[in-house]
Amino acid sequence: MIFREFLKRDEMNGKFRPIRFLLLVFLCGVFSSQVRADYAPIASYKIDVRLDDKEKTLSGQEKISFLNTSERSVDTLYLHLYLNAFSSNSTIFAKESGSLKELLKKEEYKGYAKIRTVKTDFGEVGYNINETVMNISLPRPLKPGQEIILSIGFELKVPKIIFRMGHDKENFLLCEWFPKMAVLEKDGTWKNFPFHYSTEFFSDFGTYDVSITLPLKYIIDGTGYITSEKKNPDSTRSVTFHAEKVHDFAWAASPDFKVRKVNINGVEVVFLFLPGDLYRLPRWVKGAQATLKYCGTHFGKYPYHKLVIADSRIGLVAGAAESPMFITMPPESEMPFMPQGIRYDQWVIIHELVHQWWYGIVASNEAEEAWLDEGMTTYTTRKIMENEYGIKGNVIDLWGIKISDDNLAKLPYSASVKVDPIVKPAWEFLSPGSYGVNVYYKTSLVLDLLENLVGKGKMGSFLKEYFDRYQFKHPKTEDFKKLAEEVLAQNLDSFFKDWFYDTKTCDYEVKKIKSEEIENSKKEKLYETTVELRRNGDIIMPVDVLIELENGEKIRQTWDGKEKWYKLKIDTKAKIKSAIVDPENKIVLDLNVNNNGLSNKPHRWPVFKFFSDYLFWMESFVQWMMDFF
Amino acid sequence: MVIWEAFRNGIARVWENKILVLVLFLFKLLFAFSLLLPAYYMFSRTFSFLPSSDNFLKGYDFSLLLDFFTYWGRSIGLYRMLFVFIFLISVVGYIFLSGGLWGGLFQHLKEGKQRFKAEKFFGDSGRYFWSFFKIFLFTCIGYLLAFILGMVIFSLIRAIAGKELSVSGHILFFAAGLVIFAVIFMWADMWGDYLRIFRVTSEEKKLRTILKPSLKFIFRNFGRAVLLYYLLSLILLGTLIAYFGLSKVLHFIPGDKLLILSLFLLQQAYSLFRSFYRLVYYSSQLVLFDKLHELR
Numbered sequence: 001m002i003f004r005e006f007l008k009r010d011e012m013n014g015k016f017r018p019i020r021f022l023l024l025v026f027l028c029g030v031f032s033s034q035v036r037a038d039y040a041p042i043a044s045y046k047i048d049v050r051l052d053d054k055e056k057t058l059s060g061q062e063k064i065s066f067l068n069t070s071e072r073s074v075d076t077l078y079l080h081l082y083l084n085a086f087s088s089n090s091t092i093f094a095k096e097s098g099s100l101k102e103l104l105k106k107e108e109y110k111g112y113a114k115i116r117t118v119k120t121d122f123g124e125v126g127y128n129i130n131e132t133v134m135n136i137s138l139p140r141p142l143k144p145g146q147e148i149i150l151s152i153g154f155e156l157k158v159p160k161i162i163f164r165m166g167h168d169k170e171n172f173l174l175c176e177w178f179p180k181m182a183v184l185e186k187d188g189t190w191k192n193f194p195f196h197y198s199t200e201f202f203s204d205f206g207t208y209d210v211s212i213t214l215p216l217k218y219i220i221d222g223t224g225y226i227t228s229e230k231k232n233p234d235s236t237r238s239v240t241f242h243a244e245k246v247h248d249f250a251w252a253a254s255p256d257f258k259v260r261k262v263n264i265n266g267v268e269v270v271f272l273f274l275p276g277d278l279y280r281l282p283r284w285v286k287g288a289q290a291t292l293k294y295c296g297t298h299f300g301k302y303p304y305h306k307l308v309i310a311d312s313r314i315g316l317v318a319g320a321a322e323s324p325m326f327i328t329m330p331p332e333s334e335m336p337f338m339p340q341g342i343r344y345d346q347w348v349i350i351h352e353l354v355h356q357w358w359y360g361i362v363a364s365n366e367a368e369e370a371w372l373d374e375g376m377t378t379y380t381t382r383k384i385m386e387n388e389y390g391i392k393g394n395v396i397d398l399w400g401i402k403i404s405d406d407n408l409a410k411l412p413y414s415a416s417v418k419v420d421p422i423v424k425p426a427w428e429f430l431s432p433g434s435y436g437v438n439v440y441y442k443t444s445l446v447l448d449l450l451e452n453l454v455g456k457g458k459m460g461s462f463l464k465e466y467f468d469r470y471q472f473k474h475p476k477t478e479d480f481k482k483l484a485e486e487v488l489a490q491n492l493d494s495f496f497k498d499w500f501y502d503t504k505t506c507d508y509e510v511k512k513i514k515s516e517e518i519e520n521s522k523k524e525k526l527y528e529t530t531v532e533l534r535r536n537g538d539i540i541m542p543v544d545v546l547i548e549l550e551n552g553e554k555i556r557q558t559w560d561g562k563e564k565w566y567k568l569k570i571d572t573k574a575k576i577k578s579a580i581v582d583p584e585n586k587i588v589l590d591l592n593v594n595n596n597g598l599s600n601k602p603h604r605w606p607v608f609k610f611f612s613d614y615l616f617w618m619e620s621f622v623q624w625m626m627d628f629f
Numbered sequence: 630m631v632i633w634e635a636f637r638n639g640i641a642r643v644w645e646n647k648i649l650v651l652v653l654f655l656f657k658l659l660f661a662f663s664l665l666l667p668a669y670y671m672f673s674r675t676f677s678f679l680p681s682s683d684n685f686l687k688g689y690d691f692s693l694l695l696d697f698f699t700y701w702g703r704s705i706g707l708y709r710m711l712f713v714f715i716f717l718i719s720v721v722g723y724i725f726l727s728g729g730l731w732g733g734l735f736q737h738l739k740e741g742k743q744r745f746k747a748e749k750f751f752g753d754s755g756r757y758f759w760s761f762f763k764i765f766l767f768t769c770i771g772y773l774l775a776f777i778l779g780m781v782i783f784s785l786i787r788a789i790a791g792k793e794l795s796v797s798g799h800i801l802f803f804a805a806g807l808v809i810f811a812v813i814f815m816w817a818d819m820w821g822d823y824l825r826i827f828r829v830t831s832e833e834k835k836l837r838t839i840l841k842p843s844l845k846f847i848f849r850n851f852g853r854a855v856l857l858y859y860l861l862s863l864i865l866l867g868t869l870i871a872y873f874g875l876s877k878v879l880h881f882i883p884g885d886k887l888l889i890l891s892l893f894l895l896q897q898a899y900s901l902f903r904s905f906y907r908l909v910y911y912s913s914q915l916v917l918f919d920k921l922h923e924l925r
Contacts, residue, residue: 400688400877407691414699548680578680585692592696597680606685607673609889614668616896618661623903625716626657626723627910628772628818629765 039245039472042067043181044206047249049156050236051214056167058156058177065206066148066181072188073141077150079134082176085195086111086159086166091131093163096197096427100162111159111166113179119151132195134179152179161313164321168313170218171274175250175323176201183365183474193367196427198435200359200366200373203247205472210249213238219259221270221308222251223325243325245303245472247363250323252310265292267302272310277331280345284309284329286388287349294384295357298460299467302356309349320348322355341398343389347405351381361471368425369477370435371500375422375443382406382444406448406588409441414591418503422446423477445588446499452586454488462487494540499589504538508561508581509595510545515575524573531568531579535561537591546583549574550600576600631920632857639913642737643905648745649733653904656726660719667708671701686889724765727825728757734912735829738919757828763836764824771817779810819858822911823847826918850921857917861910868906872899 049060068074085093089104103109118127118136127136142148156177159166165174182192183204191202208224213236224243231237243249258278260271262285269288271281288309292302304325312319312328319330329349354377358364364372382405385394393402412433419434422443429435451459465487470479481496498504512532520526531547540561547555551574559566559581580597582590590596643650675697676682684690698705732753736743786806823846827839847854872895879892 401691402688403691407695410692411695411699414696415702580680592700593681594675594679594693594696594700599678599680602677603679603682604677605886605889606682607677608893609685610672610676611665611669612889612893612896614672615661615665616900618664619657619896619900620903621664621716622657622660622719622723623900623907625720626653626727626907629720629723629727629768629821 039205040067040069041065041206041244042069042204043247045178045180045208045210045249047178047208047210049178049210049212051172051212051218051253053170053172053215053218056158058158058174059154061151061153062178064150064152064179064181066142066150068142068144068146068148068184070184070186070188071144073143074184074188074190075138075141076190077136077138077142077148078182078190078192079136079152080176080180080182080192080195081113081115081129081132081134082180082195082201083111083113083156083159083165084129084132086162087131092194092427093132093197096432097163098197098432100197103162108160109162110157112157114155114157115179116153116155117151118153121149130194133182133192135192154179171252171254171256171313172218173250173252173310173312173328175321175326176248178249180248191365191367193425193427196367198426198429198432200370200426201248202365202367202474203363205245205247205363208241208243208246208249210243210251211238211240212251212253214253217255218253219255219257219272220251220253221259221272221310221326223249223308223323225306243304246324246360248323250326252308252312252326252328257311262288264289265296265302266305267292268306270306270308272308274311274313274331277311280329283345284349287346288353290384290388291350291353294387295354295380298383299357299464300361300471303361303471307353307356309353320352322352322359324356324360327352327355339398342396343385343394346388347381347385347395350384351377354380354384357467362467363472363474364476365474366426369423370426370439371422371443372475372477372480374439375447378409378440378444379447382409382448406445409444410588412437413441413445413589417505417591421503422500442589448588449499449586450484450495452584452588454490458488498539505591506539506541506587506589507536507591507595508543508587509534509536509592510579510581510598511565513576513579513598513600515572515600518571527572527575529570529572529576531576533559533566533568533581535564536595541587543582543587544584546580547572548577548579550577631917632853632860635857635913635917635920636860636909638916639909639911642734642912642916643908645742646733646737646745646908649730649908650901650905652726652750653730653907654901656722657900657904660715660722663715664712667704667711671704671708672697675700720765721762724761725754725758727754728761729754730908731825731829731911731915732757734908734915738915757825760828760834760836761825764821764828767824767836767840768817768821771820772814775810775813775817778813779806782806782809782813815858815862816855819854819914820844820847822914823854823918825911826915830918846918846921853917853921854914857913861906861913865906868899868902 044065046063047060048062049058051058066077085091086104087110088094089101091104094101094104097104115127115129115134118125120136120138122139125136125138127134136150138148158172158174161168161173165177167173180203182190183202184190193199210222210224212220213232214220216231216235216237220239222241223246224241226239227242228240229237241249241251252272254272254274256275257272258275260273260278260281262269262271264285269285271284273281288307296302306325308326310326310328312321312330319328321328327349329345329352355373358376358380359366359373362372366373385405388394389397392404394404395408396403416434416437420429420438422438426435426439429438454462462484466475466480466483469483477496477500481492485492510531511534513530515527515529518526518528529547529549531545533545542558542560545557545559545568547557547570549555549572553572553574555570555572557568557570559568578597578599582596585593585596676685676693679693681690681693684693729750733745733750736749783806786802820843823843824836824839827833827843827846831839831842833839876892876895879888879895
């Protein structure tokens with residue numbers, strides 16, 4: 001494929017280039033070891049664009065080679081024009097975006113993708129644009145297994161950055177920016193959804209050859225390898241990238257970038273820092289090392305030799321984004337002088353890097369089954385944070401306050417349960433908040449639960465196998481479930497039904513405990529011990545019950561949890577001291593762990609400690625008021 | 630020398646008026662209890678009989694606390710409202726009480742040691758209430774201005790710090806900003822104290838008539854007034870650091886009941902000390918004011 005692409009280009013230019021030929025030989029060597037036998041590029045792009053940094057426009061053309069891998073002939077092709085989401089404040093994106101809608105009234109925040117020409121193998125063809133989706137009617141159907149070449153001339157207006165892509169003065173950050181093929185499923189249906197506020201992306205893998213011409217002062221990097229750079233007579237230069245087995249080409253350019261390169265496990269990690277952020281380098285290097293090591297060991301080796309981490313000019317969630325071989329990080333100015341004990345920066349970089357595996361390589365449909373990327377990534381991020389910073393307090397460890405990633409996931413989940421299930425298209429969630437809670441947090445906790453139920457080892461084997469089997473394949477929820485059942489040797493129907501497709505909840509409670517002496521002829525005393533258990537949620541799961549007697553003896557029983565309540569009765573030699581349901585807290589989504597246990601005597605000292613501390617805090621509060629008034 | 634003398638004299642005078650310290654401490658305790666009780670009720674209901682509540686002896690187990698917040702969600706919303714309400718009452722209550730405190734300290738300065746008389750104390754409280762309330766509103770404006778000025782300075786610092794800086798450079802700039810911020814804030818607070826002193830010593834009821842002389846006094850004796858204030862604040866900061874160091878050690882030695890009790894006693898002792906020291910602020914500034922008037 002590389003060879004063919006390169007020959008085509010030279011045919012276009014009509015020149016033989018020895019350097020390019022040598023590069024081709026080199027790239028063949030680099031990639032041949034990585035390309036799996038069953039991998040076939042579906043949508044490949046040759047893009048040639050020029051950046052006008054004054055007008056904030058990109059104009060150029062692209063050649064798309066698209067292969068019909070479905071079982072049906074198609075007479076219409078669909079493409080995404082994501083930049084049109086920013087064309088007005090009445091787009092689907094704008095309407096769903098809350099406060100961003102107001103910004104989109106301003107001219108500087110507007111962006112668009114204008115199509116100049118569309119040609120196919122059959123000549124110029126008609127097209128129709130509906131906001132962020134373009135359809136092209138073909139004069140002849142494209143048969144299964146047939147390839148088509150589309151030539152599209154376009155002009156893009158880059159908006160001032162508010163969400164994922166755009167510019168901030170002379171800083172440019174572009175992902176999903178060019179007219180891009182929608183995914184054609186095996187059954188011949190198109191995944192041609194418009195761009196929603198909560199929706200992320202879904203694309204086919206292919207080969208990208210992208211040439212960007214921009215003013216000389218710009219420092220640029222992006223997805224793939226830079227294969228050539230040449231200065232032009234008009235004070236610009238053209239930088240050409242080549243990438244294989246990717247599904248997007250993202251790039252960042254700024255005259256202010258400070259470039260640092262670090263080789264980590266054979267991967268050249270390129271850091272692009274904006275002024276003032278260079279001090280974050282050690283943290284980012286550590287994050288990259290931890291992620292490449294963990295994911296490389298637990299799932300599979302990072303299949304590329306380069307990774308770009310770019311500092312973005314947009315804050316928090318929208319400023320941190322993932323693309324193949326390229327991620328962006330939000331500016332520290334959003335959280336100035338973050339204390340060492342708050343590992344937000346570390347969490348974000350690990351999270352974005354983990355996306356390389358689940359979004360970049362496995363690449364499920366992020367629009368319709370976002371959990372397969374975001375949820376898996378959040379779960380993996382937690383594992384790496386635990387690995388690096390310990391189980392307790394791995395995100396916040398400050399002044400004795402220890403907050404772990406699972407705590408931060410459970411808090412929003414508990415606050416908004418029963419709103420949406422995990423599996424549903426992103427745009428059908430009640431709100432972006434509900435999307436976030438379910439797709440990121442609930443999913444990560446459900447995967448934790450699965451791990452607790454089957455054991456770390458089995459879960460590890462399953463995820464390794466999942467990555468291995470489905471890399472570059474866009475697996476669906478059903479594929480995930482099927483493989484889980486296969487590897488874990490368990491029927492997971494009810495698990496998936498309850499946790500993924502439903503909003504049911506789980507809450508076990510120890511309601512009452514008592515021990516009554518039984519009259520008996522023996523010398524030693526005997527008690528009938530009763531533990532009354534309740535299932536307050538709808539989800540039925542077998543749970544362990546740990547009973548501790550006053551003589552120190554511990555008894556473990558299991559309740560199948562099928563009934564709403566259960567009285568566990570056993571004869572014991574001593575009175576009951578306490579009972580705990582799910583003592584190891586395996587059910588991490590138990591809505592209230594504070595009702596999971598009961599003692600026969602009050603725990604006065606923890607309560608007194610709270611009393612003492614809280615009283616002092618309140619005294620101090622009143623004292624500070626007195627100090628100032 | 631005058632500053633040190635004012636400080637020492639201030640401590641001695643508060644020591645002789647221990648009953649005022651007790652009044653202040655009890656006032657604080659009363660409101661702290663009012664704020665504590667609803668939270669204590671929720672906490673003890675949740676954790677009294679929970680075996681894993683022993684985790685709290687080692688520190689605050691967030692996995693238990695987050696379900697506590699979720700479970701008591703609505704009640705916590707109500708508690709927040711109650712909190713604000715009690716806080717506002719305590720502000721008004723303290724403005725009332727501070728009249729008696731300033732009056733008592735001024736009387737001691739004027740006439741030497743006297744027996745504590747409740748009718749005199751509450752008489753002063755009532756007498757100075759409206760003037761002190763106006764001073765309170767005025768200082769609020771002062772704090773607001775200090776805040777705005779501080780934010781401007783912070784922005785300037787961030788603009789400078791926005792260039793290439795190491796981590797320690799960032800921390801240094803941040804610390805510098807914080808110090809400047811605190812200094813400006815303290816000026817607003819100090820001015821409030823001298824307004825109260827002018828009110829008590831001159832018996833002038835109108836705020837506008839004491840604004841000018843108090844400002845004049847501060848500017849004329851700026852170095853000494855500010856130095857005394859900073860000396861008092863620096864010592865307070867020292868005690869705060871010492872307290873937190875000690876309490877941190879006690880907090881994280883797990884489980885021992887004796888340590889929990891020791892921590893409680895330490896907390897209450899420090900709370901009592903903070904009441905004492907608040908009066909030292911008042912008393913020392915009052916003595917300084919008196920000395921500087923004598924010198925003139």
